Amino acid sequence: MNPSVDALRTTFGDAIGRAEPARDGETIVVVRGERLADVMGWLRDTPGQAYDYLVDVTAVEYRDRERALEVVYFLRSLERRADLRVKVELDPRGELAVDSVTPLWAGANWLEREVYDMFGVTFRGHPDLRRILMWETYAEGYPLRKDFPLRGRFSRAEQVRQALNANPEAHYSLEELSIAEAFDELPAEMRERLRRGERGKLPFDE
Amino acid sequence: MSKRTVELELATPGLDARGQPARVPLVARGSEPGNEPDLGGEHLLINLGPQHPATHGVLRLVVELDGEMVVRVIPHVGYLHSGFEKLGEYRHYNQIIPLTDRTDYLSPMANNVGLALAAEQLMGIEITPRCQVLRVIACEMSRIISHMVWLGTTSIDLGAFTPFLWAFQERERIYDLQEMWTGARLTTSVTRVGGLMADVPDAFVPGLRHFTNTFPNTLAEIDRVLTRNAVWAGRTQGIGVMTKAEAINYSLSGPMLRASGVPYDVRKDKPYLGYETYDFEVPVGEHGDVYDRYLLRLEECHQSNRILRQALDRLPDGPINVDDPRVILPSKSRAMSDMEAMIFHFKQVMEGVKAPVGEAYVGIENPKGELGNYLVSDGTAKPVRWRIRPPSFINLSALPKMAEGHLLSDLIAINASVDIVMGEVDR
Numbered sequence: 061m062n063p064s065v066d067a068l069r070t071t072f073g074d075a076i077g078r079a080e081p082a083r084d085g086e087t088i089v090v091v092r093g094e095r096l097a098d099v100m101g102w103l104r105d106t107p108g109q110a111y112d113y114l115v116d117v118t119a120v121e122y123r124d125r126e127r128a129l130e131v132v133y134f135l136r137s138l139e140r141r142a143d144l145r146v147k148v149e150l151d152p153r154g155e156l157a158v159d160s161v162t163p164l165w166a167g168a169n170w171l172e173r174e175v176y177d178m179f180g181v182t183f184r185g186h187p188d189l190r191r192i193l194m195w196e197t198y199a200e201g202y203p204l205r206k207d208f209p210l211r212g213r214f215s216r217a218e219q220v221r222q223a224l225n226a227n228p229e230a231h232y233s234l235e236e237l238s239i240a241e242a243f244d245e246l247p248a249e250m251r252e253r254l255r256r257g258e259r260g261k262l263p264f265d266e
Numbered sequence: 267m268s269k270r271t272v273e274l275e276l277a278t279p280g281l282d283a284r285g286q287p288a289r290v291p292l293v294a295r296g297s298e299p300g301n302e303p304d305l306g307g308e309h310l311l312i313n314l315g316p317q318h319p320a321t322h323g324v325l326r327l328v329v330e331l332d333g334e335m336v337v338r339v340i341p342h343v344g345y346l347h348s349g350f351e352k353l354g355e356y357r358h359y360n361q362i363i364p365l366t367d368r369t370d371y372l373s374p375m376a377n378n379v380g381l382a383l384a385a386e387q388l389m390g391i392e393i394t395p396r397c398q399v400l401r402v403i404a405c406e407m408s409r410i411i412s413h414m415v416w417l418g419t420t421s422i423d424l425g426a427f428t429p430f431l432w433a434f435q436e437r438e439r440i441y442d443l444q445e446m447w448t449g450a451r452l453t454t455s456v457t458r459v460g461g462l463m464a465d466v467p468d469a470f471v472p473g474l475r476h477f478t479n480t481f482p483n484t485l486a487e488i489d490r491v492l493t494r495n496a497v498w499a500g501r502t503q504g505i506g507v508m509t510k511a512e513a514i515n516y517s518l519s520g521p522m523l524r525a526s527g528v529p530y531d532v533r534k535d536k537p538y539l540g541y542e543t544y545d546f547e548v549p550v551g552e553h554g555d556v557y558d559r560y561l562l563r564l565e566e567c568h569q570s571n572r573i574l575r576q577a578l579d580r581l582p583d584g585p586i587n588v589d590d591p592r593v594i595l596p597s598k599s600r601a602m603s604d605m606e607a608m609i610f611h612f613k614q615v616m617e618g619v620k621a622p623v624g625e626a627y628v629g630i631e632n633p634k635g636e637l638g639n640y641l642v643s644d645g646t647a648k649p650v651r652w653r654i655r656p657p658s659f660i661n662l663s664a665l666p667k668m669a670e671g672h673l674l675s676d677l678i679a680i681n682a683s684v685d686i687v688m689g690e691v692d693r
Binding site for chain 2: 082083084086088112113114115116118120121122123124132134138141145165166167168169170171174178192193194195203204208210
């Protein structure tokens, strides 16, 4: 077991949940979501811990619906050559939100965007929380959630219809169009659609 | 009117006076021909990609320019998103291996090894000595071909055509060896959980030995043409600098991290496949610019060649697969004649190899950086979650930071130096 777990318990008390070894020998420690930003800042900046490198951020949803959705942070101390895996458990039926660690590690920026894109977890305080792998107006939901069917939510016909309906200008974000000062020159109707985010319809919406 | 025409009409947002679809000009206001305004202070938005040879795949960059200087870069990724991680949740562990070929398709064998190691870690399988050495050979061959593609395409981006031809010729020789071993040049799928798809054929070892003897000559030629070339140095030195602290903060890995002076290599610091028993050096840069990344990758090719020679010298005889009928398929003749073998064959094909409850993360040093495979199992034959830690995705996220304040032409050099492969960025 990684000695950082004991140090965490003495510093943060009951904000630290269970700790267990993974099958690859590293230690997993579960942290209460409210204290995540403090715990991560402490792990990074305390001499003797010095987890200065964020390896990865991802999420896991289990097939068992009763189990919590986990956001997993892989930390590494480059100086001590030590790894630690921090998890935050979220109730999949409640609000999926956790504090962003992007202020601590710039590398978390895209990783958190990917977790948001794939699982719908909101990261509070993220500077630019947009979809990243799916397009911005993607309306079918969050692909890596267990209730998302492998073939997607829309019928193939609806997917084709949307692909044909796509117009090239819709692929510029409002921010980008404002750089070019082109936003005001768009037809009013397209401006409105862009503002709304131009989403498709789910077949069971109608 | 056919159905398709109706749909296409829907696709046009509006028509102009001549009946042509109205387009929105994405240029600064007032720049119509014949009415050239003073553009001082106005910023220009340009779109680079997704179909642009210098973006190394379907990467799209929206670039804000002040004159020729890059003010901001907004990358758009996801054009090659295939949902591999989702697909993996519906497949047995061995069935995932073909998906890994298609992530970082410039080093498919190393990806196969990464997934197999993670699955074996999860199941607690110890592979055979011959398999270990063959997997090291697979990883180092991948490193060489990946760095050769990087070198060739980057030199073309910066206007040097000849090294491209030399580099691709060497890559072709490795591809021939891969084809000899697996039957495929690109989609190798060489590993299995607990072993390998096949042993190497007889001609493979002399073929690879010949390669390791002649490959340094090509590296020396590339070195002679580029390293002290004034144009090459002028376009790469001091460009896209990441300091040590920034490189760590941006979670860079692989050559990108080491070029900034951080001596972290998974092969040395968290060894797998017995890398601690090989004699090789880890090159580390000091300036963290494009030029250092070039020097570092060139040196890594030399070191990979060294490892390949040592691996060939020590290649032990023996089986390539573990002796465990729950994991490895029995031979065809045994499955047809022995009742027990047939049952194991049936169970493996129909149910797959079951993993115990738990999770395992295994990071390996891929040519692009640290490739992580994170498998979570709930005790069935299919993972609950398969996560790839994509090194070039994370390295690419530092591109806006690196390109700020450089010229547009430097953006091409910086983007090339990241060594992205979109199959892995988008997965």
